[in-house]
Structures are given as C-alpha cells and as structure tokens.
Amino acid sequence: QSVLTQPPSASGTPGQRVTFSCSGRSSNIGSKAVNWYQQLPGVAPKLLIYSNDQRPSGVPDRFSGSKSGTSASLAISGLQSEDEADYYCAVWDVSLNGWVFGGGTKLTVL
C-alpha cells in the first residue's frame, strides 16, 4: 500500500478537463513540495509538474498542479488522446527520510 493515495483510474473525453488527486500526510505533502510524473505505455516516466505547480520547459500549459494542506491535485485541460497514460505523484517524506510515490492513476481517454 502506497504512502500517498491516488485513485487507480480516471477517464475523460477529448477536450474535457480532468483532475487527479493525491492524498498524503503532514510528514510529506503537508511539509514538502509535490511532483507529478506522466508515464506513457512502455517508456520511462517524465516529470510533468514540480514544486507543486511548476511546469518544466516543454510541458504544455494544459497541465497544472496545486496543493492544499495534505493533498495535491493535477489537472489536465483540453484532454487529448495522447494524454492517455499513468500519472504519479511523489514527495519527500521527512519522517521516512525518503521519497514516496502514489500508486498511480491510469487515465483513459474515451
């Protein structure tokens, strides 16, 4: 069982806005910055959002992140078929002294 809780699946239609949640605790999300990763089928993950709401160069502004208390969210607007992937949240846990990942959310574009 993952330290961070993510719903296992989500879906949307092209053009729609979808959101993913990531729930943690005071020792991780409550005190450290959250990152989000996109993993397309069969390839390595890619950093999508860092420091809660920052996009690396090259990531479209359709992707946005936010954090409140011990929860974080990733939103994708203008959903596209190529967004179909697994999405993971991760954060440093000050109690465990290590990084923790959520179990991942599989996005299906209908």
Added chain:
Amino acid sequence: EVQLVESGGGLVKPGESLRLSCAASGFTFSSYAMHWVRQAPGRGLEWVSSTTATSGFRFYADSVKGRFTISRDNARNSLFLQMNSLRDEDTAVYYCTRDSGDFGGALGDLWGQGILVTVSS
C-alpha cells in the same frame, strides 16, 4: 546529448548479487543529486535510493536498506547500485534519475531508459 544510460541488469537467482551502472552525459554530473527508482512488472513506481552530489548523504527505502548500496564516481560521470541478497520481490525495471539540483529539488527531471532485473530460481 543530455542522457542517462543504465546497464548491468539481467537474470539472477535469489540470494545473488548484481551491480547496476548508470552513465551520465551532456551535463555536469557532479552538480546533481541522483536517484534510483524501480517498477515491478505491472506495478507503480517505487523509490529505491538517493545520493547527494558529493555522496555526503545517501538514503534508502526500507525495503532495500542493508542490502543495496548506492555510490557514484563523479570523475567517470557514473552512478551505481550494488544489490546484494536479491529477492524475488526485487524483480523490476530499475531507472536511474537525476534530481533538478543537489537534493531538495525535484526527483526525476531526467530519466534513463530503465534496465530489467529479474530475480528467479
């Protein structure tokens, strides 16, 4: 080209050892913390270990503590993971990843392609 390339994976028996390597190129390797992340077949991502830029600090997941050792050779732009007493549950694709800075940054702003380690009798 900025890249990370893992090597050293393969099939081993339970209890045996394996050493993974990660060759970095295209950036100043000695300025960045580095991490190992793994993914068991059909499962999610699991952090394994991290080292700061000068190896001053090393961190391990509880699942590998005492069995795995992370190290780096900044002169050779290389990261290593020595894996001893391997178990079936260590079977996974292992990714070498870069921090966005010398720790405290974002894990995984650059990823290798991954290397498969299979532990099976």
